[in-house]
Amino acid sequence: MAGEQLVLTGLMAVLLVVIVGALARAEDWRSYTPLAGGGGYGEATGHGHAEKPGGLVRWLTTVDHKDIGILYGVYAVVAFAVGGIMAMLIRVQLTLPGGVIVGNSYYNSLLTSHGITMLFLFGTPILAAFANYFVPLLIGADDMAFPRINAIAFWLLPPAALLIWAGFFTAPLTGNEIEPAQTAWTMYTPLSAEQANPGVDLMLLGLHLSGVAATMGAINFIATIFTERGDGVNWANLDIFSWTVLTQSGLILFAFPLLGSAMIMLLLDRNLATTFFATGNGGTMLWQHLFWFFGHPEVYILVLPPMGLVSYILPKFSGRKLFGFKFVVYSTLAIGVLSFGVWAHHMFSTGMDPRLRASFMAVSLAIAIPSAVKTFNWITTMWNGQLRLTTPMLFCIGFVSNFIIGGVTGVFLASIPVDLVLHDTYYVVGHFHYIVMGAIGFAVFAGIYYWFPIVSGRMYQKTLGKAHFWLSMIGTNVTFFAMLALGYLGMPRRYATYNFDGAIAPLAQVTTFHQLATVGAFILLVGQLIFVWNVVTSWLEGRRVESHDPWNLEENDMLGNEFSWFKEQRATALADGGEEDESVMADGGQPGQQSDER
Amino acid sequence: MNEEQGLSDQYGRASPWPLFVALGLVVSEVGVFLGLFTVAVFGLVLFGGSIAGILTESGYASRPWPTLLGFGGLLAVVGLGLVVWQVPLSAVTLEGFGQNGLLSRSVAIVAAGVILAAAGSVASVAEQTTV
Numbered sequence: 001m002a003g004e005q006l007v008l009t010g011l012m013a014v015l016l017v018v019i020v021g022a023l024a025r026a027e028d029w030r031s032y033t034p035l036a037g038g039g040g041y042g043e044a045t046g047h048g049h050a051e052k053p054g055g056l057v058r059w060l061t062t063v064d065h066k067d068i069g070i071l072y073g074v075y076a077v078v079a080f081a082v083g084g085i086m087a088m089l090i091r092v093q094l095t096l097p098g099g100v101i102v103g104n105s106y107y108n109s110l111l112t113s114h115g116i117t118m119l120f121l122f123g124t125p126i127l128a129a130f131a132n133y134f135v136p137l138l139i140g141a142d143d144m145a146f147p148r149i150n151a152i153a154f155w156l157l158p159p160a161a162l163l164i165w166a167g168f169f170t171a172p173l174t175g176n177e178i179e180p181a182q183t184a185w186t187m188y189t190p191l192s193a194e195q196a197n198p199g200v201d202l203m204l205l206g207l208h209l210s211g212v213a214a215t216m217g218a219i220n221f222i223a224t225i226f227t228e229r230g231d232g233v234n235w236a237n238l239d240i241f242s243w244t245v246l247t248q249s250g251l252i253l254f255a256f257p258l259l260g261s262a263m264i265m266l267l268l269d270r271n272l273a274t275t276f277f278a279t280g281n282g283g284t285m286l287w288q289h290l291f292w293f294f295g296h297p298e299v300y301i302l303v304l305p306p307m308g309l310v311s312y313i314l315p316k317f318s319g320r321k322l323f324g325f326k327f328v329v330y331s332t333l334a335i336g337v338l339s340f341g342v343w344a345h346h347m348f349s350t351g352m353d354p355r356l357r358a359s360f361m362a363v364s365l366a367i368a369i370p371s372a373v374k375t376f377n378w379i380t381t382m383w384n385g386q387l388r389l390t391t392p393m394l395f396c397i398g399f400v401s402n403f404i405i406g407g408v409t410g411v412f413l414a415s416i417p418v419d420l421v422l423h424d425t426y427y428v429v430g431h432f433h434y435i436v437m438g439a440i441g442f443a444v445f446a447g448i449y450y451w452f453p454i455v456s457g458r459m460y461q462k463t464l465g466k467a468h469f470w471l472s473m474i475g476t477n478v479t480f481f482a483m484l485a486l487g488y489l490g491m492p493r494r495y496a497t498y499n500f501d502g503a504i505a506p507l508a509q510v511t512t513f514h515q516l517a518t519v520g521a522f523i524l525l526v527g528q529l530i531f532v533w534n535v536v537t538s539w540l541e542g543r544r545v546e547s548h549d550p551w552n553l554e555e556n557d558m559l560g561n562e563f564s565w566f567k568e569q570r571a572t573a574l575a576d577g578g579e580e581d582e583s584v585m586a587d588g589g590q591p592g593q594q595s596d597e598r
Numbered sequence: 599m600n601e602e603q604g605l606s607d608q609y610g611r612a613s614p615w616p617l618f619v620a621l622g623l624v625v626s627e628v629g630v631f632l633g634l635f636t637v638a639v640f641g642l643v644l645f646g647g648s649i650a651g652i653l654t655e656s657g658y659a660s661r662p663w664p665t666l667l668g669f670g671g672l673l674a675v676v677g678l679g680l681v682v683w684q685v686p687l688s689a690v691t692l693e694g695f696g697q698n699g700l701l702s703r704s705v706a707i708v709a710a711g712v713i714l715a716a717a718g719s720v721a722s723v724a725e726q727t728t729v
């Protein structure tokens with residue numbers, strides 16, 4: 001014990017010296033000009049030459065919204081890969097009733113980390129990636145309102161991930177004394193309060209930090225959209241993606257601090273013997289209420305910006321403006337408000353007061369209306385339009401299709417009598433995966449392909465993009481439709497094995513559907529490998545885009561602000577003599593040509 | 599002006615501080631909640647120092663020293679307050695330090711606060727007397 005303390009103290013002392021040394025080398029803080037510019041970047045000291053230093057230092061010190069966007073994006077894709085590997089292990093485990101590769105507790109760890117990784121380390125950050133890079137360009141701002149806070153928010157995330165995943169590394173080192181948490185992403189008490197494993201504390205701390213990061217980001221987006229709009233951008237012509245980011249940020253501002261407080265209470269219960277969530281005094285229900293008051297808005301935090309992406313991109317390839325733009329904005333705001341009034345639909349089977357239950361059922365059914373408004377608007381936008389089935393467009397259409405299945409299954413779950421049968425079965429798992437993978441994931445891919453030319457200056461490989469789409473579409477529907485069926489058969493969720501008594505569920509069919517789901521997951525995996533390959537190779541050596549309008553949008557007068565920015569950017573780059581020498585083929589930006597990707 | 603410029607003077611869109619503010623917050627949280635004394639002290643000192651740095655760099659403060667003093671003072675008060683409010687007087691002993699989780703955590707917070715405040719005042723005085 002004393003030895004450990006000594007090592008820790010030494011380590012901290014060394015760290016302190018290293019950090020002070022690094023800062024002293026990097027900075028000459030005597031040169032800070034007092035009170036000039038009031039916190040804007042750059043202007044504070046008048047003698048800057050270049051925008052950023054080079055190499056690794058650039059990425060460690062950047063406060064440029066585009067760089068931070070790329071950092072978020074890379075981070076999120078890495079998290080997606082980690083979460084995806086966990087998912088594959090889960091699927092392999094479940095191909096046979098007795099389980100195939102892991103023990104029960106390791107299964108629980110995988111399940112917990114998969115959920116948390118995908119929601120908090122992939123979902124929220126990938127949306128922040130798009131918002132950081134593109135909201136300032138779309139609204140004509142020079143940067144975010146608080147560039148430094150933006151950087152702080154990002155840098156909280158890598159340590160958060162390390163804390164959340166730490167248990168997988170410490171378990172073998174400490175003889176399973178510090179294991180990954182096995183609480184599921186919902187962290188229900190008393191389970192999460194009573195697991196002695198310090199890995200749970202690490203996970204809670206990591207999650208808390210990711211929440212702090214999300215909140216800082218949200219404040220920044222709200223301030224940016226309110227105060228940094230350029231000339232000619234007003235509330236009437238604010239683009240749909242920025243609207244959804246604004247609404248999402250509002251939801252984050254109300255939801256995440258609450259989760260943070262609840263987790264601090266849980267940490268105190270675990271470490272300092274407080275009794276917030278003690279059983280016997282309603283503590284168990286208290287956790288569920290606090291968690292879902294955050295948890296349901298969280299699902300809309302994750303789905304609103306993807307809806308914005310689709311509302312933004314889908315019209316571009318339908319050759320016309322978004323149908324009923326105003327109503328899409330109103331439905332976004334309506335969802336934002338209503339999403340705080342439905343949380344107890346996750347608790348219908350807890351024995352809460354039936355009158356309360358009924359009112360939550362009513363609001364939950366009502367929230368389907370604005371969601372349906374959006375769906376009809378997307379369909380109407382495409383109706384009789386000039387559809388161009390580019391990769392981003394395919395992903396948008398896939399989004400709509402999957403969102404319909406995910407949404408309709410949600411409406412069924414919102415009905416109390418149905419939910420009492422299906423709660424805690426694979427039907428719920430199927431429902432939300434149709435949304436989180438089938439919709440959110442697809443919109444993210446649409447956004448990545450659509451803006452790839454701006455971010456990388458190059459085009460992705462078209463055939464690989466299409467292969468990615470079809471494998472994802474088929475994989476998603478095979479995997480998650482099988483889960484809906486498993487739910488009807490009575491397969492409970494969160495089980496590491498399923499050697500049932502025939503009275504509970506028909507084992508043969510259950511096994512078959514589990515195997516189907518695993519096959520679908522492998523199809524998905526192949527698709528995602530192609531995606532990573534495509535992005536990496538195209539970024540490094542893809543064909544450079546030749547015009548500022550790779551999608552032929554000027555034809556229909558649909559060039560967005562971000563592509564106008566791209567145009568200026570390219571004009572300056574050419575004037576500087578950059579990148580002219582590359583001889584490139586035309587990339588489809590020619591007028592009247594249909595192939596806008598290659 | 600100085601001959602050698604620092605990084606954030608040379609480059610319009612770079613600052614070394616955000617990384618360390620984030621790191622400081624992370625290490626502080628881990629140290630305080632897991633009850634690791636030195637980690638908590640180090641984290642809080644790093645956090646407070648980086649906040650003073652970033653406020654000065656971005657022009658919200660003219661010198662870092664008052665921020666150090668203020669943040670350190672705040673930590674010290676919070677730490678002392680926790681002890682007074684939650685730890686029975688009889689437990690405030692050297693042996694109690696190892697046993698009472700809240701006591702050692704509070705002492706860590708107070709220690710970090712004292713270090714920051716002391717650094718802030720010494721630097722401030724030194725600056726005024728030597729320049």
Ligand code: HEM
Pocket residue numbers: 186298299300302303345346364365367368371406407408410411413414415419422423424428431432435436
């Ligand atoms: C059309 C609107 C929707 C309705 C009416 C709805 C309804 C429901 C209901 C009633 C449940 C609880 C099922 C149970 O545990 O017994 C549920 C679970 C869930 N829904 Fe939805 N939902 C909708 C849309 C969404 C969206 C857009 C998302 C994601 C962005 C989502 C994500 C989830 C998740 C993650 C769960 C499972 C939570 C858990 O227990 O781990 N839902 N939904």
Ligand SMILES: [Cu+2]
Pocket residue numbers: 295296299342343345346
């Ligand atoms: Cu919900």
